[in-house]
Amino acid sequence: MFNRISSKFQTIFKQIRGQGRLSEKNISDSLRDVKLALLDADVNYRVVKEIVARTRQDVMGEKVLQSLRPGQQFIKVFHDRLVEFMTDPESELKLAHTPALILLAGLQGAGKTTAAAKLALWLKEKQKLSSLLVAADLQRPAAVAQLEVLGNQIGVEIFKGKGKSPLKIIGDAIKYAKSSKIGCVIVDTAGRLHIDEKLMEELRKIKDKYPPDEILLVLDAMTGQDAVNVAVEFDRQITITGSILTKLDGDARAGAAISFRSVTGRPIKLIGTGEKLTDLQVFDPERIVSRILGMGDIVSLAERAQETFDAADAEKWEKKWKKASIDLEDFRKQIGQLKKMGSWESIMGMLPAGMPDMEGGGDRIKRMEAILDSMSPLERENPVIINGSRRERIARGSGTTVPEVNQLLKQFKMMKKMMKKTKGLSEKLKIGGANWPLS
Ligand SMILES: Nc1nc2c(ncn2[C@@H]2O[C@H](COP(=O)(O)OP(=O)(O)OP(=O)(O)O)[C@@H](O)[C@H]2O)c(=O)[nH]1
Ligand SMILES: [Mg+2]
Incomplete structure (x- = not known):
């Protein structure tokens, strides 16, 4: 990032x-x-x-x-x-009504549909609020199906109305949410290539009839200042309450994140940091600035690790680390945990600049996992028995090469050596803290 x-x-x-x-x-x-x-x-x-x-x-x-x-x-x-x-004092979501209504708007491909699903998952996990995802994008034939797939992935109900107008669908959805005691109605609207009168008119009509708690403009951070200009125009025409800035992973430029609030006078409320549905975060200027300045975002990383790693597992791991008694099975579990934390790019984006080159890391991890999967439990428990012919078999089974298997075994050996040197994980983290640029 x-x-x-x-x-x-x-x-x-x-x-x-x-x-x-x-x-x-x-x-x-x-x-x-x-x-x-x-x-x-x-x-x-x-x-x-x-x-x-x-x-x-x-x-x-x-x-x-x-x-x-x-x-x-x-x-x-x-x-x-x-x-x-x-920083904007109004950056929190304000969901006053029951059900609350969130309208997502934006240009084509900005990430509205993805953001709708991410938001539903986020509300469910962070605010214990149930949502109804409303498919009000009737421009693109595949849009409803896309929302359905995403809704299924996160166990959130979808509301659609074939052949009806967006206005009618939203009205029905609100009624349905009320009767089913659903906390929040999230409306995914159609995108347009450019801001056009028809799109604005559609949004205005929705807004007038069903005043939303939030009108969030979904913007692609990759488009830099253009995103901000789009926001100024949307705000002028329909008055937004804030934005969701997406695609902040990868090589997004920082322009939109830095200029948005100052130019539009509106807050960025949430950010999208990857394609996974868990890649949505509250916009926290302090953390973003740390990333922009190359200081890494250790706070987010630690939080994400805490959410993903099982506390009991972590304790076991630390004990094993202290005794340097881990085996390849533990190694495999750790890789699995790391993968659960999100896409490789989104994890790397949180590390300080100047870390060793990790390019292609996601692919490397997949290959490492394949190698570990091709080993027998006995081999993982006792790596010293992995001789030449076993290495060949493992490489064949995992679709990798013998040098790759060798490299993994070497890395594992080095890791054990390092564990013997460091007393514990917590102390290792403290060493990292001392290098913090602003401390
Ligand atoms: N890397 C990355 N990709 C994202 C993010 N959010 C969305 N995408 C991707 O962007 C593409 C477009 O996302 P959609 O959610 O379909 O965008 P949309 O605004 O609904 O598009 P239309 O409905 O066609 O207007 C998809 O391939 C998403 O996976 C993000 O935060 N990071
Ligand atoms: Mg869409």
Whole structure:
């Protein structure tokens, strides 16, 4: 996530951290680099100018210049200004009615249908609120079926009405939700290639007849500033309550996330960070800024790990780690757990910049898993018995090669060695904490 901009900031920060003293000249130089990095990430020009001006003002303040580590202070000031720009007091979902009504709107392919299902799952798990997914996209023939597939995956009911208008379907859905005591009605609407009068008219009609608790504009972060311009237009025409910024995984530029609130005056409420239905998070400026600046998002990663890993399992693992007594079966379980945490890209996006190159990691993990699956339980328990002919069999069975099997066994051996060296997982994490750039 945000790899390009975060590696730029890492370079800028390295330079400024190396300065014993900050002068007007090196502050200006750094701020010029900061400005270019922000513009390159497709941040709105006015927003860039304001962020840079405010950072300059604060950095020039006595306290920063005279502090022991002025470079570090510079980074902190810039970090705080960015967070400030992106923070909105109204960023929480407000679902006042029963059933609450959430209308999702947006251009074609922005991720509305995916976001509808993600939101239903999120409400169910985080807010204990049941949802009804309403298929009000009657433009695309496959749209209803797509929502049905997603609804089935998460065990959420779908409401559809063949041949009816979106307005009628929504009215029926609300009635149905009321009688079935469903907490929230989430409406997936049709996308358009461009903002057109017909789309706006349809949304306006829905809004007038059934005032939603939330009108969330779903925007593709990959489109940078365009996403923000689209939002300004939607807001002007139908008044949105906020947005869901999708596709923040991968190589999305940071422009939309940084400029949105300042340009539109509306909050980003949620973000989509992957194709899996669990890849939806509350928009937390502090965490996003950490990612943009290349500081990683250890908080999200730890949270996700906590949600996924069974506490008892984790304890067992830690005990085994301390004794360095894990076998390949434990190794296999760990890989399974890691996979449950989400897509490889979404996990990698949370790690600080400058980590070893993990490209193609998702594929590598799949191959490792195939190798482990091809071993017999006895081999996993006792890897020393895996001789040459067994290696050949395992490679054949897993569709991999003998060098790959060898590599996995070598990695496992190294991991055991490392376990002997570190006393426990918790201590290992503390070592990581000391490298935290702002600490
Ligand atoms: N990587 C990534 N892909 C996403 C995310 N959200 C949606 N997608 C993908 O984007 C594509 C379009 O998503 P949809 O949910 O169908 O978009 P839509 O806005 O409903 O599209 P229309 O109904 O055609 O207007 C799909 O392939 C999704 O899997 C995300 O957060 N990350
Ligand atoms: Mg759709």
